[in-house]
Every structure is written in C-alpha cells, then in structure tokens.
Amino acid sequence: MAHQAHNIPWTTLSSCLSWRLSNRCEGGAADLHLNPRRDRGKKLRHFTTAFARNIHEHAESEIRKHADDSDPPPARDEVVVEDDAAALIAPIIERWRQSVEYRPGINNTRLGACSHQSDDCGCVLPRASRKMAAFTEVFHAQGCYSRMHVKSSGFFNAEVFTAMLLHGQMQALFRICSHPEVALQTWWQEQECQCIDYFGWFRVSSFALDAYILLNVLLHFPQTWQKGEADYRRLKTYQEVVYRITKGSVDELPAYPHRRFFGIADGQFQEHDGWDSPHSRERWLRPKSSRRRRDPGGKSQGSVLGHIPYEAFVDLNQVSEYLPSSQDVSHVRWVLCEKGLPAEVANIILQGARYHAQTRLPVPDDPLHSSNSDELRKYLTYNWQLIVRSAALGARMGMELDWEQQVARSLLRLFGCSCKSHEAPSLWKIDYGSSWEGIITFL
Structure with a gap:
C-alpha cells in the first residue's frame, strides 16, 4: 500500500x-506517460493541493512539537550543536570532507566532539x-567558475545544517533558526553562476519528493514488478x-541516504556523466532519444x-562495486x-x-521486491x-516556500515530456520562467 494513502x-x-514498453516521447524508451485525458489537469491540481496541504499540516505539528517561543535565541558564541549531536553527525561530515576538498590544506581525520577554540584544529x-x-x-555569489562558496565557512555550516536535518536533530535546528541573524535561508537554493548546477539544502526535500512520489506511483503498477521487459527498473524515469x-x-550530503537504500556506492555516478563510456557504447547506445548528446566528432547520440x-x-560509466548489507555483516561476524x-x-x-552495512535492502537493487x-x-x-522537516524549518525562518509549486515541479521532473498531447514544444521552456499554475496546465 502507498504511504500516507489516507491523506494523499x-x-x-x-x-x-499509463505504462508504456516503448514510449515514443522518449525515443522508444520504456517509461510512464501522462494520459491525454480532459480531466487530467483537474486531477493533478487536486493531487498537488492535497499533497501540499498534508505537508503544511505535518509541518505545523513539527513546529508545535519542537519550537519553544519562550526560550530566548542563542547567543552568537553559544555552542548550538552539542556534543551528542556532533558525535552523531561526525561520520557523514567526515565522509563528505574526504570526498570534497572544500578547504585545501586541512586534514580532517579526528571524529568526536571537538573542544578546540579554532576551526583549523584538524x-x-x-x-x-x-x-x-x-x-x-550570508551566501554571496562570487562569479563564474570561482567555486568560492565551496571554500567558505558558510557553505561548511550549511552542510552541517543539512547533516543535522538528515539525522532529525530538530530541537537544535529550531533553536538555530530562532536566531534573528540566522542566514541559512540564503543557502536554500543558490548557484555561483548560471554555468553550474544549483546547490543548497533544498536538495534534501527535492530528492525526497522525487523518490517518494515515484515509488508510491509504482506501487500502483504491479505489472512492472516482475523481471523482464516490463521491469519497473527499466523505466527511463526510474533510472x-x-x-x-x-x-x-x-554538495552531496542529501544523496547519502538514497545511495544506501538503492545500493549505489560513492562516486558511482558523477555530475555530467555521459552514457557513452567505452565499455557500454557498442552494446547499448541508441541513435534516437529526446535526450541527445554529441560526441567529439559531432555525431548525434541518444541516451x-x-x-x-x-x-x-x-555499470554504464564504471563497474559497480560490492556493497555489504546488514545481513552480510552479521554473517561475517558469525563466521x-x-x-x-x-x-x-x-x-x-x-x-x-571498515566492513559495515552500506545498503539496506535484503534483496539488492529491487526496492519493490x-x-x-x-x-x-x-x-x-x-x-x-525529510519533506516535512524542511517545510517546518523553512516556515520557522520566515521563508515563503510554495509547496504546491515544489510538488508540481517534482511531477514535471518525473513525468513531463514534450509530446504533442501536452501542447508544449519544450519541457524546459515551461519549466523555467513559468508559474506553477502554468506547469499544472502543461501537465
């Protein structure tokens, strides 16, 4: 049964x-496709409204549970991430700092609650x-390709905030958000320039929305749960x-819980990966697709x-590595x-x-098994x-986040396409510079 089925x-x-084994809008790829029905817009509007209303109701409950207006805001020199919270989030902060040299020259190897007074203690x-x-x-853009935000202490603490959000440290987060000078709202969704992707803690709720909606939808398509041509894991949207x-x-902390669930190792996929690596091109590359690439010789190649x-x-860009599950770890301990x-x-x-559980599923790579x-x-x-916590923290900081728009954009990412039945020549033309009402009409 789908999650929150009584409210969503x-x-x-x-x-x-509808499920299509060969979707013409996606170059013949297997995928889900929006039906060309007259009442489609009305149904999608009903869904986004109900979804957003449920988010607001749960966010208000979260605020009542954790926020205390009678408690004065913390002083600027007060330690707001206490020792127990620091010890809890230190492992993923270490994992992130090992993969991203956000400030070169610092060897970040010591876990635990730091008692040093400077931030260059190691x-x-x-x-x-x-x-x-x-x-x-406060976030300040620095110009094309400078990546100065990565080297700033503000970026580091935005990631600390994200780590605490992932671990549900809501009492401490609400206390941080109560300070009149808190600047985390400026790190919600930003980009250094138009040359790079957006970063920020919006990715926590954005990733959660996409995974949450897609998996709940797939629970309504049992014909795709079997192996073979109809396998839901072959769907372009799923991949x-x-x-x-x-x-x-x-800015990859938001990806960590999803990697563990889907069994994806760190570094398996990278930004701007192409789907034409040498060991996969000959066998898998297709010439026609709505998502095209061009090789150095100028020849159009499809996804x-x-x-x-x-x-x-x-395995498209590199062969995936073995990731142990909790059952594997228990078995080795028993041996x-x-x-x-x-x-x-x-x-x-x-x-x-360092043999510890890195994937959650007893049957790997098949969440609906x-x-x-x-x-x-x-x-x-x-x-x-994660969605509710993000909404609650945003509201606590006075951010005017339109959750109907957030849900609509997730639907667009998941199920939008440029076919004639949508009466729109381009997905991206609708996605940028349009209100969420326009997106609903498009869908």
Whole structure:
C-alpha cells in the first residue's frame, strides 16, 4: 500500500499515467506517460493541493512539537550543536570532507566532539563551527567558475545544517533558526553562476519528493514488478531518478541516504556523466532519444536510459562495486565468532576493515521486491519526514516556500515530456520562467 494513502490521493495521480514498453516521447524508451485525458489537469491540481496541504499540516505539528517561543535565541558564541549531536553527525561530515576538498590544506581525520577554540584544529567538526555565529554567514555569489562558496565557512555550516536535518536533530535546528541573524535561508537554493548546477539544502526535500512520489506511483503498477521487459527498473524515469538523487556533487550530503537504500556506492555516478563510456557504447547506445548528446566528432547520440536493464545502467560509466548489507555483516561476524574469536574482537576486526552495512535492502537493487517491503516502508516514511522537516524549518525562518509549486515541479521532473498531447514544444521552456499554475496546465 502507498504511504500516507489516507491523506494523499495516489490513486488519482496514478490514474493519469499509463505504462508504456516503448514510449515514443522518449525515443522508444520504456517509461510512464501522462494520459491525454480532459480531466487530467483537474486531477493533478487536486493531487498537488492535497499533497501540499498534508505537508503544511505535518509541518505545523513539527513546529508545535519542537519550537519553544519562550526560550530566548542563542547567543552568537553559544555552542548550538552539542556534543551528542556532533558525535552523531561526525561520520557523514567526515565522509563528505574526504570526498570534497572544500578547504585545501586541512586534514580532517579526528571524529568526536571537538573542544578546540579554532576551526583549523584538524577535527572533523571544529568547535568554532558548532557555535551560533557560524550559522549567520550570508551566501554571496562570487562569479563564474570561482567555486568560492565551496571554500567558505558558510557553505561548511550549511552542510552541517543539512547533516543535522538528515539525522532529525530538530530541537537544535529550531533553536538555530530562532536566531534573528540566522542566514541559512540564503543557502536554500543558490548557484555561483548560471554555468553550474544549483546547490543548497533544498536538495534534501527535492530528492525526497522525487523518490517518494515515484515509488508510491509504482506501487500502483504491479505489472512492472516482475523481471523482464516490463521491469519497473527499466523505466527511463526510474533510472533518471536513481542517477539524479545519488550522483556525486560538491554538495552531496542529501544523496547519502538514497545511495544506501538503492545500493549505489560513492562516486558511482558523477555530475555530467555521459552514457557513452567505452565499455557500454557498442552494446547499448541508441541513435534516437529526446535526450541527445554529441560526441567529439559531432555525431548525434541518444541516451540509453529506459532502453537497458537496470544492472547495465548502474555499470554504464564504471563497474559497480560490492556493497555489504546488514545481513552480510552479521554473517561475517558469525563466521569470526565460529572460529573462536570473542564478539568484541570480531567487532574490532570488522571496524578496522571498515566492513559495515552500506545498503539496506535484503534483496539488492529491487526496492519493490516483497522481501524488501519493511525497508521500503521505512524509506518512504523517512522521505516524508525529510519533506516535512524542511517545510517546518523553512516556515520557522520566515521563508515563503510554495509547496504546491515544489510538488508540481517534482511531477514535471518525473513525468513531463514534450509530446504533442501536452501542447508544449519544450519541457524546459515551461519549466523555467513559468508559474506553477502554468506547469499544472502543461501537465
């Protein structure tokens, strides 16, 4: 059953879609397609309105639960990320800092709660970055290709904010947001210039929305749950979503929970990946697609997404690596104990080998498999929580976020296309510079 089925009209949305083994709008790729029905706009408007209303209701509940207006805002030099929260988020901050040299010259190897007074101590999360003042740096664009935002302390603390959001540290986050000089709203969605992608903590709710809506919709298409040509994992939309919400980026913390659920390793996908790597081009490249690329010789080449099995999609740019599940870790621990080692020693060996669970699904790469139902339910619940938390924190900082628009844009990313039945020559022309009402009409 779909998540929040009593509050969100999933059946209404799924009735606007049909599954196509060969979608002409996507160069013959397998995909979901919006039906050309006269009542489609009315149904989609009903869905976005109900979805947004549910977000607002849950966000208000979150605010009542955690926000305390009688508590004075923290002082600028007050440590607002306390030791227990710092220890909780330190592992993913370390993981991020190892993959992104946002400030060269700093060796970030020490975990735990830092007690140093400067931020160049070498700790993963310096004490100075846990104070309220660190969350008051306003974003300033620096110019094309400078990437100065990456080197700023404001960017670092925006990522600390994101890490706390992912871990549900709402009490501390509401306290941070209560300060009159908090500047995190300026890091919601920004870009250094038009040459690079948007970054910011909007990606937390954006990724969650796309995954949440798509998986709930696919639960209404049981004919795609089987292996073979009708496999939902062959859908172009499914492959694009997995790529988009797990790919590497300088601002990649929002991708971490999705990588673990879908079983995607760090670095498996990177920004601006092409789908024509040497080991896949000969076998998989298709000449016709709505998403075209040109090789150095100028020949038009089409995307392979939606044309190939999911396993081939994951390996398009590089062969995927093995990721252990919690069951794998338990089995290896059992083997070590069977050899006569105490459990404490077995745990030390596993920790030293960095052998820990990196994927959640008992049956890998197949979220809708019946054996994965518990993990799917947890994942959908977690995505819903990320959406609600983002809405609550935005409201607490006075941000006027239009959640009907956010939902509409997610629908556009997932199911929009440029076919004649939509009476629009270009998806992108509608996406940029149009109100959300225009997007609903387009859909």
